[in-house]
Amino acid sequence: MTDSAHEETFRNILANILSKTDDSDLAHINEIALEYNALNEKFGMRISDQRAVKIATELASAHKSKLELGATVRNESTFDPWLDERKAKVEMRRGAAYDRLLIERGWGKSVVRTLGRQTDKIVELLGDPEVGASWSRKGLVIGEVQSGKTATYIGVLNKAIDLGYQIVVVIGGHTEDLRRQTQERLDSDLIGDDTSFRSDGASRRLNTRIGVGRIDENIGTTALTSARYDFSMKTAESTTVNLATGNPTVFVVKKNTSVLKSLAKYIRSTAVGDVHNVPLVVIDDESDWASVNTSAKDKERTAVNRAIIDLLSVSRRNSYLGITATPFANILIADDKEARDLFPRDYIMALESPSTYRGVDFYFPPEGDESQNINSGIDDFHELLPQKHKKDAVVNKLARSLKDAILAFFLATAERYRRDGAQSPSSMMVNVSRFNAVQEKFSILIEDYVESVGEAILASAGYFGERSDATPRIIRELQRVANAQFASQNLDVRDLGPELQKVAEDIHIDLVNGLTMKDRNDRLATFTRKSLAEWKQRPAIYVGGNVLARGLTLDGLVVSYFTRRAGAADTLLQMGRWFGHRPGYDDLTRVWMDREVIDHFTYVAGVSQDLRNSVAEMRDLNLTPREFGLKIRLHPETSFLITAANKQRAGVKHDSPGVFSYRGKAFETHTIPNNVQLTEQNRQAVLGLLEMLPAGGAERSSGSRNIYWRGVAHETVESFLHDFSLNTKLPTSKVFGIGSSLPAGIASVGRQCGWTVGLMSGSGKHPVTYLAEADLPYDVDARASYRNNVELSEDGKDLRLSQRRLATGGNIVASVASEERAAALAARKKSKSYSGSNDSERELTQSEVLRAGLKSPMLLIYTVSIGPESTSAVDASMPPEKRNARRRLSELKEVPALVMATPGLSEQETREDLESGGTKFGSKYIVNSVYARLELGLGDWDDVDEDEGAGP
Known part of the structure; x- marks a missing residue:
């Protein structure tokens, strides 16, 4: 038995133990692992104790992972419940095998249970496959980048087949690499057979059962695509398959017009009378890419959009499910009145991510301080290759920052090997240009540099472990990067000798772009599954551009060097390949990018959360996709779009008064005046407000220095906002972009219920001087909130806080009264998505608190x-304007800033607000056709100016 087989067997043993283990027993799992390891030594499958403990710890961590049910909205007029009754009559073999497979992989029981409930909901929304009359359903599932969307839709398909769906089509990406990646995953998790053997007839000679097929050998599936080849008429016609009876048939195809047309033609050719009556489900992965109709002509459709619609029509009973992490195009492009479009008219689900997921908030924390995982010092790269360059740009050397990133990859990979006690997949991404020729030049330079580093490491083998200053330069260089990048991990390069040598021996460079794809795919097609797995174990640096930017999963991605800027939010978010699950090494992940891109990523995170909150609001109000319009907040920089202009054809840019409600939102003064006089004026305004608040009404927060007053008169707050100003040109405050007076929607609830005013304390070591020295009727010990990353506006009149964030969501949740937290928790328990496990007030989110x-x-x-300088050393490569902004904030010393949060509307208030038009709060939005028609009063799209409909 091979080492990898030993580990798989050992992992399965522990996973089965954990599947029957209570959380209280998890502390003993390492001891259990060592006992089983010793016992299995008798059978010749003992692995190192270090590795045994590592596997046990990893599985225990996954066991404790949590997953909540996502919010779902559906059109009740097209939905009839059917699943519970059917499941009682059907043996869900595939669903059970899939659950068992996930458990063996170390998924926690609670996550598998929640995923089961989630997939049940989606399967029921697909439609009942036993309903005989013609029907067609369309829906959309929204998840985060690299968060587990594929695991969800595979779970859906296993159950869908159990319940009677016969034809399954998965559109698995726009490149062969992506399609193959999807095929390999479905081979294991749905088909149960290794299709890489099918093309040469080897399946007749070998046992090719894998995944669910290994768990349940009675599962049978016909696959007319393989891990080596996409669908072709020639291959399909050489195989006798009856799509209407027997085993279900699965196709995994590229999002390519000719492939989709050929597939539709083939399926039609097997039907009686040109159209099948067997239930068909089409999964459209990355459904925002190419699937939407971007044609500007009313009676024409883009090729892929038309091909998908035609594919659905091959069966009278069909269901379309779009999957995406960036649904902006899906909701802005489609006209919901067009029956043949792919608008998700029947349902939308917004998936939650497991607690082990590392996404935008991990890399770009909302509190505004930079994550240790992000490096913004890449100006030296842009000096060598400007952001705007041509395909024949001269590239003759690597920037120091890129070399440091490569050395960090050597270190992070070696440290992973040391922690794991074995070799694990580890990769680095270099995405620096959209031009293939430029990528190739970098690939050559990187290969030369990596080779020199590797040779130096191997030549210095005898010096590792030495505690002498007379060490080779490569060891000193590696230690310099270790100190800069992994200070909290205390990496000592001299202790990583064997692991670094292993990295040096195995590392390879892989250029992935449109010019290399064919040769690369041909070469990979010759690999067996075993040889492919061994190849993926080798540490790799992937160099590329757009091919790396969507759908492709880089196993063990630990370091990313990303200098690209995107013109649209969805494109940028998809480029974040570093998002995902990083068990046991999330502290080692590092990303190099510039500050503007950091800001854009944070904005995109907020937009995505707004959209998810809209879905939750739709659900709570029992509205449907056709009844509730969706709106997306635009970036202040109008050149940065939500999605490409041709994908916003059915969107309307809107910023006129009387449209958007100010309720259920949080707003921040993320810009502060670069003006001593205004800063002092605002300090006095704060003191004036605090002097009016009663000493007896002060509520001290346990565990912090925050002070709150409840029931403060609306007039007191409005007067303060009138005195607080951010702009020398505006004598009257326009603090949150709303004008001199608060909108009626806020004023009315403020007068009725009063305000909560909080004096917040940050992480500063000393009391805020202007507060401590004031003659207030109560004691104040507030500390400053540090913000080391600030930027000057172009005119120099304002300072902008990093990522436009002042507070965290936790600040607002912690500041509400206990009865308000209880009300939010009660609303959660009444929600359709309540799972029964998330019943702690400590886990409430900001959106839940604001909404309910x-x-x-x-x-x-x-x-x-x-x-303090000790925690925020200025990067030597920081441009002068950044240093000037920091210097100005230092000179201003203590600058007041504000956050305002407003209660959400009740169901009745929301409907009244929709009828009346709501109130404006100063942001610009782009809205979809539903919102434009129902809330803006716009009818046919011919009434919209062409320029307005084209987006910002």
Whole structure:
């Protein structure tokens, strides 16, 4: 038995133990692992104790992972419940095998259970395959980048086949690499057979059962595509398959017009009378890419969109499910009145991510401080290759920052090997240009540099472990990068000798772009599954551009060097290949990018969350996709789009008064005046407000220095906002972009319920001077909130806080009254998605509190200052304007800043608000056809100016 087989067997043993283990027993799992390891030594399959403990720890961590049910909205007029009754009559063999497979892989029981409930909901929304009359359903599932969307739709398909779906089509990406990646996953998790053997007839000679097929050998599936080849008429016609009876048939195809047309033609050719009556399900992965109709002509459709619609029509009973992490195009392109379009008219589900997922909030934390995982010092790269360059740009050397990133990859990979006690897949991504020729030049330079580093490491083998200063240069260089990048991990290069040598021996460079794909795919097609797995174990640096930017999963991605800028939010978010699950090494992941891109990523995160909140709001109000319009907040920089202009054809840019509600939102003064006089004026405004608040009403927060006052008169707050100003040209405050007076929607609830005012304390070591020295009727010990990353506006009149964030979502949740938290939790328990496990007030989110808990508007007062130099050393490569911004904030010293949060609308208030038009709060939005028609009063699209409909 091979080492990998030993580990797989050992992992399965522990996974089965954990599947029957209570959380209280998890502390003993390492001891159990060592006992089983010793016992299995008798059978010749013992692995190292270090590796045994590592596997046990990893499985225990996954066991404790949590997953919540996502919000779902559906059109009740097209939905009839059917699943519970059917499941009682059907043996769900595939569903059970899939659950068992996930358990063997170390998925926690609670996550598998929640995933089961989630996939049940989606399967029921697909439609009942036993309904005989013609029907067609369309829906959309939204998940985060690299968060587990594939695991969800595979679970859906296993159950769908159990329940009677006969034809399954998965559109698995726009390149052969992506399609093959999807095919290999479905081979294991749905088909149960290794299709890489099918092309040469080897399946007749070998046992090719894998995944669910290994768990349940009675599962049978016909696959007319393989891990080596996409669908072709020639291959299909050489195989006798009856799509209407017997085993279900699965196709995994590229999102390519000719392939989709050929597939539709073939399926029609096997039907009686040109159209099948067997139930068909089409999964459209990355459904925002190419699937949407971007044609500007009313009676024409783009080729892929038309091909998918034609594919659905091969069966009278069909269901379309779009999967995406960036649904902006899906909701902005489609006209919901067009029956043949792919608009998700029947349902939308927004998936939650497991607690082990590392996404935008991990890399770009909302509190505004930079994550240790992000490096913004890449100006030296742009000096060598400007952001705007041509395909014949001269590239003759690597920037120091890129070399450091490569050395960090050597270190992070070696440290992973050391922690794991074995070799694990590890990769680095270099995405620096969209031009193939430029990528090739970098690939050559990187290969030369990596080779020199590897040779130096191997030549210095005898010096590792030495505690002498007379060490080779490569060891000193590696230690320099270790100190800069992994200070909290205390990496000592001298202790990583064997692991670094292993990296040096195995590392390879892989150029992935449109010019290399054919040769690369041909070469990979010759690999067996075993040889492919061994190849993937080798550490790899992937160099490329757009091919790396969507759908492709880089196993064990630990370091990314990303200098690209995107013109649209969906494109940028898809480029974030570093998002995902990083068990046991999330502290080692590092990303190099510039500050503008960091800001854009944070904005995109907020937009995505707004959209998910809209889905939750739709669900809570029992509205449907056709009844509730969707709106997306635009970036302040109008050149940065939500999605490409041709994907916003059915979207309307809108910023006129009387449209958007200010309720259920949180707003921040993320810009502060670069003006000493205004800063002092705002300090005095804060002191004036605090002097009016009663000492007896002060509520001290346990565990922090925050102070709150409840039931503050609306007139007191409005007067304060009138005195607080961010702009020398505006004598009257326009603090949150809303004008001199609060909108009626806020004023009315403020007058009725009063305000909560909070004086917030940050992480500063010393009391805020202007507060401590004031003659207030109560004691104040507020500390400043450090913000070391600030930028000057172009005119120099304002300072902008990093990532436009002042507070965290936790600040607002912690600031509400106990009865308001209880109300938010009660609303969660009434929700259709309540799983029964997330019943702690400590786990409430900001959106839940604003939507269903907060009863009074809230004003939180912060003091911003520059942090101590010891924790925020200025990067030597930081441009002068960045240093100037930090210097100005330091000179301003203690700058007041504000957060305002408002209660959400009740169901009745929301419907009244929709009828009346709501109130404006100063942001610009782009809205879909439903919102434009129902809330803006726009009818046919011919009434919309062409320029307005084209987007910002």
